[in-house]
Amino acid sequence: MAVGRTPMQPGLLSSTVGFCEGRLAPNSIYAVLHRECRALFPDEMFADLFAEDGRRSVPPMIVAVVMVLQRLEGLSDREAVERFAFDVRWKYAAGGLDFDHPGFVHTVLVDMRARLAASARPNRIFERTVEVAAQAGLVGRRRVLDSAPIYDAVATQDTITLIRSAIRGLLRAADHVLRAELRAVISSGDAYTSTDKPVIDWTDAAEREALIDSRARDGFALLTVLDGRAVPGDVGQAARLLATVLGQDLEQDGGVFKIARKVAADRVISTVDPEARHGHKTVRRSFDGYKGHVAEEPDSEVITATEVTAGNAGDAEPAADLLADVLQPPAAEQADQARAEVYGDAAYGTGPLLAELDDAGARVMVKVQAANAPGGRFSKDAFTIDLEAGQVTCPNQMTAAIRPKSDGGGAACFKTACAACPLAAQCTTARNGRVITIGPHEEHLARGRARSADPVWLAAYRATRPKVERKIAHLMRRRHGGRRARVRGRAKIAADFSLLAAAVNVARLGVLGIMSTGSDKWAVAAG
Structure with missing residues (x-):
């Protein structure tokens, strides 16, 4: 099958343009797609998915527009092609097609997803929206991270x-x-x-x-x-x-x-979707399925990267991939750019991620969970940890040496010093005294806790990080295809989530007034 070509000349009297102009807001997703769809998703962008000759396909630009609107409105394939056939806004969004422009069967959408999945750039529709935003100067070096549960599309099995x-x-x-x-x-x-x-x-x-x-x-x-x-x-x-x-x-x-009277750590919960897992968003809130992760540029509120993991994966696990574009050193011509700045809640305050951000020279705006101890006793923060001297000093000014471990961490055991200590009741109930465990990334965690207590740092954090919560709400506002997966398997769900992010990005670009200035250059309309 050869790539189809989008018609360039709508009918003089049958075009949807005259009907929709003035009836749709200029910054609506239908209007921005109408103005820019040929520059956003040109047919040539999908040429590698088709043969050089053969029967012509439905023009890929039209299919891409339908896929974007489908994901934004949470429709099934059959509902989407029906909407394209009878909703003039969809034909207007696809370049101002005629009222009687022929529709297509829902299997065209199935075929396009399969072709994209088998290609070298399966997420090209989403990547295109990020590329356009960057061309318009809407993507800097600041990122906010967050995740949301995606409920699986199968029943959990006993x-x-x-x-x-x-x-x-x-x-x-x-x-x-x-x-x-x-x-x-x-x-x-x-x-x-x-x-x-x-x-x-x-x-x-x-x-x-x-x-x-x-x-x-x-x-x-x-x-x-x-x-x-x-x-x-x-x-x-x-x-x-x-x-x-x-x-x-x-x-x-x-x-x-x-x-068995136990729950396996990585338990398969369904043979229909073996990659789905039990997950916890909070201590009291559990779910079955996957996690959708996003990185957002907080100033423009454009999503720059997405990932999907099993539901039991930690939020920080895919963070390095989400931040790949800002953790890499800037190119020579961009050497004067500001350093990367990364925001995240306490779920991202893990030692490995903090170490990676510090090593990359990023400004770390990631919250770190405060140390705590049971019964209101002295937490780890009450002890002075001197990594250079290799020792820990307790609140009673007793010192214990740090015994190194093979993982790069260590432990400081106070043993008998606790027996005669007047503060022992406020510190530990262990017979062998208090033990302070030193993690391999203790320095980065301690630095993160100190940052989190700084009022200036905290004010900047509170002003910026919540922006990603609104973006998550945009992604999850539809139950079908938003909060609940439309497909099965992590690869398919990841592709679907990426397409949803592309749709949300296009809607955001419309609000910002994106416009093509020719030669694949983009700008934001003044005012």
């Missing part, structure tokens, strides 16, 4: 459902010869063809335990058949999932498999 579903997936992946060999070792009598739970008395503990044990034995028997054998990729993947499910939830007690 242990027996996970095991049966994983076994069913393995049988489905095997060819008919291997499937017959696998079925021969199943001893429970379960056919594993239905998603319905086995019919037992679920109030009877003995029956529940027998069910778990029998299905677990089926699973291990299947893995034994495959042990050491070369199998196709999809069979191997299904077998690994089954092994993970069996290993994370079960333990053997007296030769009987039972549900």
Whole structure:
């Protein structure tokens, strides 16, 4: 299929331009797309996705506009193509197409996403919005970081459902010869063809335990058949999932498999979407799915980078990737630029990230959690840590040497000094005295806590960091495709989240008055 070309000459009497002009605000997303869509998303931008000859595709610029509006309005593929067919604003946004411009089927959107995913630049629509903002001088070297839960699009499964579903997936992946060999070792009598739970008395503990044990034995028997054998990729993947499910939830007690009295650290919660995880946004607020991470330029409120991680990942884990553009040294012609400035809440105040920011020479505006101790006792901040001298001084002016550890940190043990200390009751209840643990990034954490207590620093932090909260609200305002994922799997959700960020960026650029000045140069309208 060859790349299609967007029509350049709308009909004199049938164009949507005359109808929409004056009815839509000049800074609306429909108006900015109408004015700039050909410069924002030219057909040539997608030429590498198509063959040089063949049947012409739907013009990629039109598809890109539909994808952007679809994500902003939280529509399914079928709803989006219907909106394009009957909503004059969408045709106006796609360059002022005629009222009777032909629509297209929803599979065109599916095909475009697949082509983008297989390309060298899968997030080019989002990257284009950042590139345009930078051309217009809207992207500096300040960044604010934040994340938000993205609820998965599947149901969380219990242990027996996970095991049966994983076994069913393995049988489905095997060819008919291997499937017959696998079925021969199943001893429970379960056919594993239905998603319905086995019919037992679920109030009877003995029956529940027998069910778990029998299905677990089926699973291990299947893995034994495959042990050491070369199998196709999809069979191997299904077998690994089954092994993970069996290993994370079960333990053997007296030769009987039972549900373990623990929760695995990286527990698979669904065989339909094995990458989804249990996550916590706060101590009391949990969710199942993924986390969407963003970096925002706080002055223009343009999103500069996005990432999606499993729900149990820490907020600081993808921070280096989100900040890659500002953590790199500026080019020679930009050497006089201000140094990078990074804002983040206490979730980003981890030792490794603080060390990376300090090493890059960034101005660190990241909050660090204050030290605390149980029972209102002396926190770690009450001790004087002298890393150069390799010692720690307690509130009673007793000193203990720091014993180094292999990870670069250490520990200072006060031992018997606490026995005769008049402040011991306010410090520790341990028989061997207070122990102060020194992390490998202790210097950066201490510096961060000191910064967080500075009123001037705190005022700048409070004036800037909340801006990203509003941007998160823009991203998550639609439940379908915003707060809840439209697709399954981290790669697809990451691409969808990137496209959502592109749509929000285009809307923001419209508010700022972005305009093309020719030769792929951009500016913001005066006033």
